[in-house]
Amino acid sequence: MVRELLFGNRTFGLLRGGLDAGADRMRVIAENIANVETPGYRAQRVAFESLLAQARDGGLDLARTHGAHLGGGASGSAPVPAPRRELTHAPVAPGAASNVDLERELVQMQKNEIQFQALSQVLADKYRGIRDAIRPSA
Amino acid sequence: MRLQHLDRMDVSASALAAYRQRMNVIAENLANAQTTRTEAGGPYRRQEVLFEAAQPRGAGALGNALNGSSPAGQQVRARVVTDERTPFTEVHDPGHPDADANGVVRYPNVNPAVEMVNLVLAARAYEANVAALRAEKQINELALGIGRG
Numbered sequence: 001m002v003r004e005l006l007f008g009n010r011t012f013g014l015l016r017g018g019l020d021a022g023a024d025r026m027r028v029i030a031e032n033i034a035n036v037e038t039p040g041y042r043a044q045r046v047a048f049e050s051l052l053a054q055a056r057d058g059g060l061d062l063a064r065t066h067g068a069h070l071g072g073g074a075s076g077s078a079p080v081p082a083p084r085r086e087l088t089h090a091p092v093a094p095g096a097a098s099n100v101d102l103e104r105e106l107v108q109m110q111k112n113e114i115q116f117q118a119l120s121q122v123l124a125d126k127y128r129g130i131r132d133a134i135r136p137s138a
Numbered sequence: 139m140r141l142q143h144l145d146r147m148d149v150s151a152s153a154l155a156a157y158r159q160r161m162n163v164i165a166e167n168l169a170n171a172q173t174t175r176t177e178a179g180g181p182y183r184r185q186e187v188l189f190e191a192a193q194p195r196g197a198g199a200l201g202n203a204l205n206g207s208s209p210a211g212q213q214v215r216a217r218v219v220t221d222e223r224t225p226f227t228e229v230h231d232p233g234h235p236d237a238d239a240n241g242v243v244r245y246p247n248v249n250p251a252v253e254m255v256n257l258v259l260a261a262r263a264y265e266a267n268v269a270a271l272r273a274e275k276q277i278n279e280l281a282l283g284i285g286r287g
Contacts, residue, residue, distance in 0.1 A: 019281070026277050027146045030270040031211050034153035036263060037189040038214050097189070102266055109273050120280045127284070 013080040014052075015123045021048035021083035022116035028085060029109045032100045041098035043088045043105075051081040144278075145211070150271040152192060152213035157264040159216040160187040164257045171248040174236040181236075182246040184221045184253075189214050221247060 025046040035041040055078040090099045163185050173182040192215035224247040232241030 023277060023281065026274055027149075027211065030146065030150050030267075030274055033263075033266050033270045034149045034214050035189075035191070035212055036266075038191050038212070039189070041191065041212065102263070106266060106269065109270060113273050113276060116277050117280055120284050124284045124286070 010080075011126065012123075015119055015126070017048065017052070017080040017083065018119045019116065019123065021046055022112055022119065024083050024085070025112045026109070026116070029105050029112065032105050033102065033109075035098055036100045036102055037097045039097045041100065043090065043098065043100045045086050045088055046083050047086050048081070048083040051084060055079065055081050147271060147274055149211040149213050150267045150274070152215065153267045154264060154271075156187070156189055156214050156216035157260050157267065159218070160260045161257060161264070163187050163218060164253050164260065167246075167248045167253050168250060170246055171250055171253075173246055174234075174243060181226055181244050182248070184224065184246060184248045186219050186221050187216045188219055190217055191215070224249075 028044045028046050032043045088099060090101075092099045167184045170182040176182050192213040226244040226247050229243050229245060230241055231237055231243045234243040237243045
Protein backbone atom coordinates (compact mmCIF):
# COMPACT_ATOMS: atom_id res chain seq x y z
CA MET A 1 0.00 0.00 0.00
CA VAL A 2 2.73 2.43 1.02
CA ARG A 3 4.79 1.17 -1.88
CA GLU A 4 1.93 1.85 -4.25
CA LEU A 5 1.52 5.34 -2.90
CA LEU A 6 5.19 6.20 -3.11
CA PHE A 7 6.39 4.41 -6.21
CA GLY A 8 3.29 3.22 -8.02
CA ASN A 9 3.07 6.60 -9.61
CA ARG A 10 3.27 6.58 -13.40
CA THR A 11 5.80 9.41 -13.32
CA PHE A 12 8.45 7.03 -12.01
CA GLY A 13 7.83 4.65 -14.88
CA LEU A 14 8.10 7.48 -17.38
CA LEU A 15 11.28 8.83 -15.85
CA ARG A 16 12.79 5.40 -15.75
CA GLY A 17 11.88 4.78 -19.37
CA GLY A 18 13.32 8.13 -20.38
CA LEU A 19 16.57 7.48 -18.51
CA ASP A 20 16.83 3.98 -19.98
CA ALA A 21 16.35 5.43 -23.44
CA GLY A 22 18.95 8.13 -22.76
CA ALA A 23 21.56 5.63 -21.56
CA ASP A 24 20.95 3.33 -24.50
CA ARG A 25 20.99 6.27 -26.90
CA MET A 26 24.39 7.30 -25.58
CA ARG A 27 25.73 3.81 -26.25
CA VAL A 28 24.28 3.72 -29.71
CA ILE A 29 25.76 7.12 -30.54
CA ALA A 30 29.19 6.04 -29.26
CA GLU A 31 28.92 2.93 -31.40
CA ASN A 32 27.89 4.93 -34.46
CA ILE A 33 30.79 7.35 -34.02
CA ALA A 34 33.25 4.49 -33.54
CA ASN A 35 32.06 2.86 -36.75
CA VAL A 36 31.99 5.84 -39.11
CA GLU A 37 34.49 4.11 -41.37
CA THR A 38 33.51 0.50 -40.89
CA PRO A 39 32.40 -0.79 -44.29
CA GLY A 40 28.77 -1.84 -44.40
CA TYR A 41 27.94 -0.49 -40.94
CA ARG A 42 24.48 1.04 -40.59
CA ALA A 43 23.78 3.76 -38.05
CA GLN A 44 21.39 2.89 -35.23
CA ARG A 45 18.77 4.91 -33.42
CA VAL A 46 16.84 4.39 -30.22
CA ALA A 47 13.09 4.86 -30.46
CA PHE A 48 11.28 5.75 -27.26
CA GLU A 49 9.26 8.98 -27.48
CA SER A 50 7.51 7.80 -30.64
CA LEU A 51 6.63 4.48 -28.99
CA LEU A 52 5.36 6.37 -25.96
CA ALA A 53 3.19 8.58 -28.13
CA GLN A 54 1.81 5.52 -29.90
CA ALA A 55 0.95 3.86 -26.61
CA ARG A 56 -0.66 7.05 -25.34
CA ASP A 57 -2.67 7.74 -28.44
CA GLY A 58 -4.31 4.39 -27.97
CA GLY A 59 -2.76 2.03 -30.45
CA LEU A 60 -4.65 -0.45 -28.27
CA ASP A 61 -7.82 1.55 -27.88
CA LEU A 62 -10.87 -0.67 -27.67
CA ALA A 63 -14.28 0.34 -28.92
CA ARG A 64 -16.84 0.62 -26.15
CA THR A 65 -20.42 -0.23 -26.92
CA HIS A 66 -21.63 0.33 -23.40
CA GLY A 67 -20.78 2.99 -20.86
CA ALA A 68 -19.95 0.39 -18.24
CA HIS A 69 -17.35 -1.36 -20.42
CA LEU A 70 -13.72 -0.89 -19.57
CA GLY A 71 -11.74 0.98 -22.16
CA GLY A 72 -8.39 -0.24 -23.35
CA GLY A 73 -5.34 1.98 -23.61
CA ALA A 74 -6.92 4.88 -21.83
CA SER A 75 -4.38 7.64 -21.79
CA GLY A 76 -2.46 7.86 -18.57
CA SER A 77 -2.69 4.16 -17.86
CA ALA A 78 -0.94 2.70 -20.88
CA PRO A 79 2.24 0.88 -19.89
CA VAL A 80 5.49 2.73 -20.57
CA PRO A 81 7.12 1.06 -23.58
CA ALA A 82 10.73 -0.11 -23.46
CA PRO A 83 13.17 1.80 -25.67
CA ARG A 84 13.90 -0.03 -28.89
CA ARG A 85 16.93 0.02 -31.17
CA GLU A 86 16.36 0.54 -34.85
CA LEU A 87 18.63 0.55 -37.87
CA THR A 88 18.55 3.65 -40.04
CA HIS A 89 17.93 3.35 -43.74
CA ALA A 90 19.70 6.51 -44.85
CA PRO A 91 21.67 5.87 -48.03
CA VAL A 92 25.46 5.57 -47.87
CA ALA A 93 27.06 8.66 -49.41
CA PRO A 94 29.29 7.95 -52.40
CA GLY A 95 32.80 7.12 -51.24
CA ALA A 96 31.68 6.63 -47.63
CA ALA A 97 31.92 3.32 -45.81
CA SER A 98 28.84 3.66 -43.62
CA ASN A 99 25.73 5.82 -43.45
CA VAL A 100 26.84 7.47 -40.19
CA ASP A 101 26.69 11.27 -40.23
CA LEU A 102 29.34 12.33 -37.72
CA GLU A 103 28.02 15.86 -37.17
CA ARG A 104 24.51 14.60 -36.63
CA GLU A 105 25.70 12.08 -34.07
CA LEU A 106 27.64 14.75 -32.17
CA VAL A 107 24.58 17.01 -32.03
CA GLN A 108 22.36 14.13 -30.90
CA MET A 109 24.92 13.35 -28.24
CA GLN A 110 24.74 16.87 -26.80
CA LYS A 111 20.94 16.87 -26.86
CA ASN A 112 20.80 13.47 -25.24
CA GLU A 113 23.16 14.49 -22.47
CA ILE A 114 21.08 17.55 -21.59
CA GLN A 115 17.89 15.53 -21.62
CA PHE A 116 19.44 12.84 -19.44
CA GLN A 117 20.60 15.50 -17.01
CA ALA A 118 17.11 16.98 -16.81
CA LEU A 119 15.42 13.61 -16.24
CA SER A 120 17.93 12.48 -13.62
CA GLN A 121 17.42 15.82 -11.86
CA VAL A 122 13.64 15.39 -11.79
CA LEU A 123 13.95 11.82 -10.51
CA ALA A 124 16.41 12.85 -7.80
CA ASP A 125 14.01 15.63 -6.75
CA LYS A 126 11.13 13.19 -6.51
CA TYR A 127 13.13 10.86 -4.31
CA ARG A 128 14.15 13.82 -2.19
CA GLY A 129 10.50 14.74 -1.78
CA ILE A 130 9.63 11.23 -0.57
CA ARG A 131 12.55 11.24 1.81
CA ASP A 132 11.53 14.60 3.22
CA ALA A 133 7.97 13.35 3.69
CA ILE A 134 8.96 10.23 5.66
CA ARG A 135 11.64 11.89 7.72
CA PRO A 136 10.43 12.87 11.21
CA SER A 137 10.29 16.64 11.40
CA ALA A 138 13.15 18.13 13.30
CA MET B 139 33.26 -6.77 -9.33
CA ARG B 140 32.80 -6.02 -12.96
CA LEU B 141 30.36 -3.39 -14.18
CA GLN B 142 29.05 -4.83 -17.41
CA HIS B 143 27.70 -1.62 -18.78
CA LEU B 144 31.11 0.02 -18.57
CA ASP B 145 32.29 -2.46 -21.23
CA ARG B 146 30.45 -0.17 -23.56
CA MET B 147 33.31 2.25 -23.38
CA ASP B 148 35.46 -0.37 -25.09
CA VAL B 149 33.67 0.47 -28.34
CA SER B 150 34.95 4.05 -28.22
CA ALA B 151 38.35 2.82 -27.05
CA SER B 152 38.63 0.50 -30.05
CA ALA B 153 37.95 3.43 -32.37
CA LEU B 154 40.52 5.60 -30.58
CA ALA B 155 43.13 2.89 -31.03
CA ALA B 156 42.23 2.49 -34.71
CA TYR B 157 42.49 6.22 -35.44
CA ARG B 158 45.73 6.49 -33.50
CA GLN B 159 47.15 3.73 -35.66
CA ARG B 160 46.00 5.56 -38.76
CA MET B 161 47.76 8.73 -37.58
CA ASN B 162 50.93 6.73 -36.87
CA VAL B 163 50.89 5.26 -40.36
CA ILE B 164 50.35 8.71 -41.89
CA ALA B 165 53.37 9.99 -39.95
CA GLU B 166 55.37 7.06 -41.30
CA ASN B 167 54.27 7.84 -44.86
CA LEU B 168 55.21 11.51 -44.52
CA ALA B 169 58.56 10.65 -42.97
CA ASN B 170 59.32 8.35 -45.89
CA ALA B 171 57.98 10.56 -48.67
CA GLN B 172 61.48 10.75 -50.19
CA THR B 173 62.83 7.31 -49.28
CA THR B 174 64.20 5.68 -52.43
CA ARG B 175 65.87 2.71 -50.74
CA THR B 176 64.22 0.11 -48.54
CA GLU B 177 65.27 -3.25 -47.19
CA ALA B 178 62.88 -4.92 -49.57
CA GLY B 179 64.47 -3.02 -52.43
CA GLY B 180 62.98 -0.18 -54.41
CA PRO B 181 61.34 2.94 -53.02
CA TYR B 182 59.09 3.05 -49.97
CA ARG B 183 55.47 2.09 -50.60
CA ARG B 184 52.83 4.10 -48.79
CA GLN B 185 50.69 2.29 -46.27
CA GLU B 186 47.01 2.64 -45.60
CA VAL B 187 44.87 1.78 -42.59
CA LEU B 188 41.55 0.15 -43.39
CA PHE B 189 38.85 -0.23 -40.79
CA GLU B 190 36.82 -3.37 -40.30
CA ALA B 191 34.25 -4.62 -37.84
CA ALA B 192 35.82 -6.52 -34.97
CA GLN B 193 33.84 -9.25 -33.30
CA PRO B 194 33.83 -8.33 -29.62
CA ARG B 195 34.43 -11.12 -27.14
CA GLY B 196 31.42 -13.15 -26.14
CA ALA B 197 29.21 -11.80 -28.91
CA GLY B 198 26.87 -14.31 -30.46
CA ALA B 199 25.99 -14.52 -34.11
CA LEU B 200 22.34 -14.75 -33.18
CA GLY B 201 22.44 -11.45 -31.36
CA ASN B 202 24.09 -9.90 -34.38
CA ALA B 203 21.42 -11.19 -36.67
CA LEU B 204 18.63 -10.01 -34.42
CA ASN B 205 19.89 -6.55 -33.63
CA GLY B 206 21.93 -5.82 -36.69
CA SER B 207 24.79 -5.36 -34.25
CA SER B 208 26.33 -7.27 -31.42
CA PRO B 209 24.87 -6.89 -27.95
CA ALA B 210 28.27 -5.96 -26.57
CA GLY B 211 28.67 -3.16 -29.12
CA GLN B 212 30.30 -3.17 -32.49
CA GLN B 213 34.00 -2.53 -32.07
CA VAL B 214 36.27 -1.42 -34.85
CA ARG B 215 39.68 -2.80 -35.79
CA ALA B 216 42.40 -1.27 -37.94
CA ARG B 217 44.24 -3.23 -40.60
CA VAL B 218 47.39 -1.88 -42.20
CA VAL B 219 47.70 -2.58 -45.91
CA THR B 220 50.30 -1.50 -48.45
CA ASP B 221 49.09 0.73 -51.25
CA GLU B 222 49.99 -1.20 -54.41
CA ARG B 223 47.63 0.68 -56.70
CA THR B 224 49.10 4.17 -56.64
CA PRO B 225 52.16 4.23 -58.96
CA PHE B 226 55.56 5.54 -57.87
CA THR B 227 56.47 9.09 -58.82
CA GLU B 228 59.12 9.02 -61.54
CA VAL B 229 61.61 11.89 -61.76
CA HIS B 230 64.32 12.28 -64.36
CA ASP B 231 67.53 12.83 -62.37
CA PRO B 232 70.55 10.99 -63.91
CA GLY B 233 72.88 12.21 -61.16
CA HIS B 234 70.90 10.46 -58.42
CA PRO B 235 72.57 7.32 -57.03
CA ASP B 236 69.30 5.39 -57.33
CA ALA B 237 68.59 6.42 -60.93
CA ASP B 238 68.03 3.55 -63.37
CA ALA B 239 69.71 3.13 -66.80
CA ASN B 240 67.46 5.81 -68.30
CA GLY B 241 68.26 8.30 -65.53
CA VAL B 242 64.83 7.93 -63.93
CA VAL B 243 64.54 7.90 -60.16
CA ARG B 244 61.45 6.29 -58.63
CA TYR B 245 60.16 8.07 -55.56
CA PRO B 246 57.57 6.69 -53.11
CA ASN B 247 53.87 6.84 -54.01
CA VAL B 248 53.30 9.26 -51.14
CA ASN B 249 51.40 12.46 -51.86
CA PRO B 250 51.94 14.79 -48.87
CA ALA B 251 48.72 16.71 -49.60
CA VAL B 252 46.66 13.50 -49.48
CA GLU B 253 48.40 12.43 -46.27
CA MET B 254 47.73 15.78 -44.61
CA VAL B 255 44.03 15.67 -45.51
CA ASN B 256 43.79 12.15 -44.09
CA LEU B 257 45.63 13.28 -40.98
CA VAL B 258 43.10 16.06 -40.34
CA LEU B 259 40.19 13.66 -40.88
CA ALA B 260 41.71 11.09 -38.53
CA ALA B 261 42.35 13.73 -35.86
CA ARG B 262 38.74 14.94 -36.12
CA ALA B 263 37.36 11.43 -35.86
CA TYR B 264 39.62 10.78 -32.86
CA GLU B 265 38.21 13.89 -31.16
CA ALA B 266 34.65 12.78 -31.86
CA ASN B 267 35.34 9.49 -30.13
CA VAL B 268 36.89 11.27 -27.15
CA ALA B 269 33.72 13.37 -26.94
CA ALA B 270 31.57 10.23 -27.00
CA LEU B 271 33.66 8.68 -24.24
CA ARG B 272 33.34 11.82 -22.14
CA ALA B 273 29.57 11.95 -22.62
CA GLU B 274 29.22 8.30 -21.61
CA LYS B 275 31.19 9.04 -18.46
CA GLN B 276 29.04 12.10 -17.76
CA ILE B 277 25.84 10.10 -18.10
CA ASN B 278 27.15 7.47 -15.71
CA GLU B 279 27.96 10.17 -13.19
CA LEU B 280 24.51 11.69 -13.55
CA ALA B 281 22.90 8.30 -13.04
CA LEU B 282 24.94 7.78 -9.86
CA GLY B 283 23.82 11.23 -8.73
CA ILE B 284 20.16 10.16 -8.63
CA GLY B 285 20.72 8.23 -5.43
CA ARG B 286 22.73 10.98 -3.85
CA GLY B 287 20.73 13.14 -1.47
